[in-house]
Amino acid sequence: MTERVVIIGNGMAGARLAAELHAHGGDRKVAVLGAEPYRAYNRIMLSTLLAGRVGEPDVELAEAAGHGTDLRTGVPVTGIDRVGRAVRTADGDRIGYDHLVLATGSRAVVPPLPGLGSAELPRRVVPFRTLDDCRRILAVADGARSALVLGGGLLGLEAARGLATRGLATTVVHPTGHLMERQLDPAAGAVLAGTLAGLGVSVQLAVPATGVAADAAGVRLDLADGRSLHADLLVLSCGVRPDTALAAEAGLAVRRGIVVDDRLRTNDRRISAIGDCAEHDGLLTGLVAPAWAQARVLAQVLSGADPLARYRPRPAVTRLKAAGIDLAAMGDATDGGPGEELTFADPARGTYARLRIRDERLTGAILLGDNPTVGTVIQLFDRNQPVPADRRSLLLGRASGAAAAAPAASPALMPDAATVCQCNTVTKGALVNCWRAGARSVDAVLAATRAGTGCGGCRDAVAGIVDWLSHADSVEVTR
């Protein structure tokens, strides 16, 4: 009988798994049940959408459809019948499965503040997680002049950056002493705050929020130090929580997330979980790269392409890249343990770098601002490859690396064996001999030696040598 795979969730993880299964071929039937009424979209691009740089169609992702894939959007799942091996949907359907995959993602955390207690948030207070959230933010932002963002983590800063791009005076309120404290050290946090200030985003640090009041006119955020901030919009970016409700109700093992093994299986061998909702080896992921790695492994297992495939987590790289901001953070750059440390700081220009090296491998790095090596550092860390012998090149890259050989200051200092014309292998010595043999102009030297007849790039160098020879020889003549 044809195997039926049901995937709950059409987000980054679920849609990816459907596409991977589709690519493997075979005659299994795959049903994807998405609670949101949209095509699969790229959550990473929501901040770009917020900034108004792209429209909603631009954040759509390619999705598997047809050829045995049944995609149903706007269909929330209300329950799992593990004994009957079926899921129930909000529209009353019952869909049987041979294998079920939970890709339910995570939900934005709404902090337990006075004023946010009711089931429905005030119109001017919006979390930043889904396309619907994005639409709500944009609806409020339209005509607004100011915005507050509660939470200075990666997503909060992306939202703040997007709102500032729309021209809103934006303030980030963060309870701890520096921004992105899970990824950055205080010095990097300070440089980042400076960068954001230049982009129209101000930052309030080390001050917890104590309450929210919102009405038709605006929103007020009360702070622990007694101040109150006023704005037209408050975006909540206070972290996410895995969406484990269905799994817990069905009696699956759930800690912070749905517990899975290396094959992404839950404690029911017919049910797997991937992405934000899954907890592997005690860890939640919360990023796209591990979710897609899990989708790939699960597709290999379910399709039979590689039944022994196992998920092996790789250390995460956090990347914040928007106009004016360039931040990469990975591993633990602040452990202070044994090993080497490289640092570079130019706060006036918004540049900061801190790298930790142990046993010739990067164990952590923070790169902020204009760091030409960021691509190399990320690859060395991600692939656990040895670092360059000249550590400076890790910080400065091309600036100290493979520069073309500088031309000699004067032709007199060039060795005779130096090749002047690469295309025709003409040395300085050959040019000098040609001169001595009677050629007295640049054109005559070029014609006789064939220098400059390939790419033509050495003509200036040949002219310089002829000029030098004419002077050097005239000196000899007067002697």
Next chain:
Amino acid sequence: MVLREDAGAVTVLPRQFPTNRGGLCQKGWTAAELLDHPERLTTPLLRDPETGELRPATWAAALDRIATGIRAIQREAGRDAVAVFGGGGLTNEKAYALGKFARVALRTRHIDYNGRFCMSSAAAAGLRAFGVDRGLPFPLADLARADTLLLVGANPAETMPPMVRWLNEQRRNGGRLIVVDPRATATARQADLHLQPLPGTDLAVANALLHIALTEGWIDQAYVAERTTGFPVVRRSVAAWWPARAEQLSGVPVADLEATARALGTAGRAIILTARGAEQHAKGVDTVTAYVNLALALGLPGRPGSGYGCLTGQGNGQGGREHGQKADQLPGYRRIDDPAAREHVAGVWGVPADELPGPGVPATELLDSLGTPGGPRALLVFGSNPVVSAPRASHVERRLRGLDLLVVADLLLSETAALADVVLPTAQWAEEDGTMTNLEGRVLRRRALRPPPPGVRTDLAILADLATRLAAAEPAGAARPAATAAARFPTDPATVFAELRRASAGGPADYAGISWSRIDTADGVFWPCPTEDGPDTPRLFTERFATPDGRARFHPVDHRPAAEPVCADYPLHFTTGRVLAQYQSGTQTRRVDALRRAAPDAFVELHPDLAARLGIDDGDPVRVTSRRGDMRAPARLSPTIRPDTVFAPFHWAGPARANSVTNDAVDPISGMPEFKICAVRVEKA
């Protein structure tokens, strides 16, 4: 180039021509040395069955041996048991005659050529996007006026020096040059911006560039709407390639990706060119397609001064792929499985269309099938040296040794010729008239300066001789008397070209209106050129693309890993390429004194950090080993290569043969082998 002959000595002079503008590299200057080279073959060679050695023989003996062998093999194992392997250096006339010889005289479906290793990925990508494959759909001179020029996997400073004059002029005009290459090549070092990706990640880089163009609003929406189809699917597929993802995969910083996208997306005139670095992969067609998608989304193809193109790798790399050397192709860039094309070409050839064989298989598959059960048992090689130039070359060498009959026509005893049962000495460039088609689709004349030396015949004469012998052996009453065969295979290139014009008429590469005299008066003629008094086509796509609806096609493409990923046993990436003073398999250039002095030996290029970890000093002999074989050459330390990648040039044979190491995994569409990336280990030899 212009040739002068003075008291028998031939000298080469550069010619002021619109493409090279008087430029010649050392290979051009020294080309005359091959005419009277002491190692020049001037008599056929036959392998002595007793001693196993090649011995001089008469033409009659050599041709009889070939004809007898072919007849016996085809009688026993069928017509497809004989195969033909051509080359991208052959003139249009020879390429055309070779394809016709295979289909009409041998009646085998098995013909392919070394261009499969060169242009096939760009050709397939161009065909599926634009409906036609012409390297540059615009004159080379357009490069000089581009505000932004992106070169992907191209190193013309070493492979095509006169072209660099256009790059220099482009930068003098204030244009920006951006080069994508895993090595900081001589070309990359001249660039305003050099992206140095991990080998095999060019496709992801292109998708990220398109992603950025989308998010920054640089898409030419009107062009996309009016002149293309398929954009929404591509838009969704590149949504998954946000720049940071491509950065982690390729190592190219997001800031550099953004700068590149901006330079292309905001330029008045922008040109994107790919070459072998991007194309010689098992995902070569998709990689080129990714750059074509980018060009289409930015509205470049067909816009004056802008566009997408690919750089040709061999002297007649363009013409050589248009007139029937390809397994699936008939003259005029027609498809051999198209009934109308078969009818037309069969009519020109004077044979029934149903007698033409169907499509054969691409070069790598063909070479791998030689001498195997069901595979060809005889191979005729013209203008190619696969023992050095094919991927997984030691395997190819074994396959060639397993043949019942190997015939090689060449001017020198190449490594492939050294394995042959029969070697035929052929004429070379300055001894033959004909035409070549350059990377611009411009048909050029080649003029004979002097006749071939005594004992040497032209390829056209060899094909005619063989066709006559094969026809004479047909059973009595067959429809192929020898006289007809001789008429079918004229030895005069002008006659062959006249027939080629008729055969190509109405095809995508239409030469019908191109005469030798027109070429002479017009500095070359750009195809398509259907009528003698009508215009030629320097610029394609200005009004429409060569697809049925006139629109260019977007195709969604996604990155996939190299066919052979690195692992603990083979932890380094290996990539191959050319050096300035050598060419292809080196059969010719390794025999020219000046070139040998300039580039005497193979080498293995590696980063000083990698060398230090391996305990290798500059000049130490090193061994590069893959799952398929190894090569040995001195180490050349250079900071211009990534520390996770080693490079070797592919011009040398024997222990220094880079293709002993390369992977024969091929692109599923083009059949292009994965020359540019495989997994190796490196150690001191």
